[in-house]
Amino acid sequence: MTFDYTMDGASTSGAPSAGKIILNNSTQSSATAMHGDDADDDGNSLDAFFTAMSSVTSSTKGLVRVTKKSDSSAFLVFEITGVTDVSSSYWQLTISNLAYSGTAPFSDADDVLISFVMNGDKEIQLLVLMVRMVLREPQVPREPQVPRVPQVRVPQVPRVLKVHRVIRGLKVIPEPQVQRVPQARKVQQVLRVQQVPRVLQVTLVA
Secondary structure, eight states, rough: OOOEEEEOOOOOOSSOOOEEEEOOOOOOOGOOOOEEEEEEEOOOOOOHHHHHHHTOOOOOOEEEEETTTTEEEEEEHHHHHHHETTTTTTTEEEEEEEESSSSOOOOOOOEEEEEEEEESHHHHHHHHIIIIIIIIOOOOOOOOOOOOOOOOOOOOOOOOOOOOOOOTTTOOOOOOOOOOOOOOOOOOOOOOOOOOOOOOOOOOOO
């Protein structure tokens, strides 16, 4: 959650004015306490939020990031280990620095954004948050997802069945059969030769 506040850079202790925060060290990155009014610049009460954070059972209650509203490159990041309601007018956060852009990146009356992340009982949540938010490690851009190609169902082609259909009334002409040529038989004809009578030669003697 992020809230709009104003940095009170002239003070290092005591109750902050309406909508302001105070760090207890002029070297802001070395601060061990943050005093925050119970309402932000817009008049929104943070009592319920800080009460919920104070009830976290983990030793680390959460993280707070302070950023200059006009220049996001100026920041401080702290771990929160204690949350105390002081005289019902402001809250004191016990803090320990984790990261910073400079030892004193804010001036008096700077408009700042305070972003809180409340920790749960699982330390892994804090670890992930520190990697992404505190250490400001650049995240690897995700590869664009390739749109899924819709599956097109190809209709099954019906099998072609070979059907022999009998057409009634159609006269089927059988194929002509080749007639066999009868083999020539050898006919032996017995020729009877008439015997020629012998001619008798007769010699007449005179």
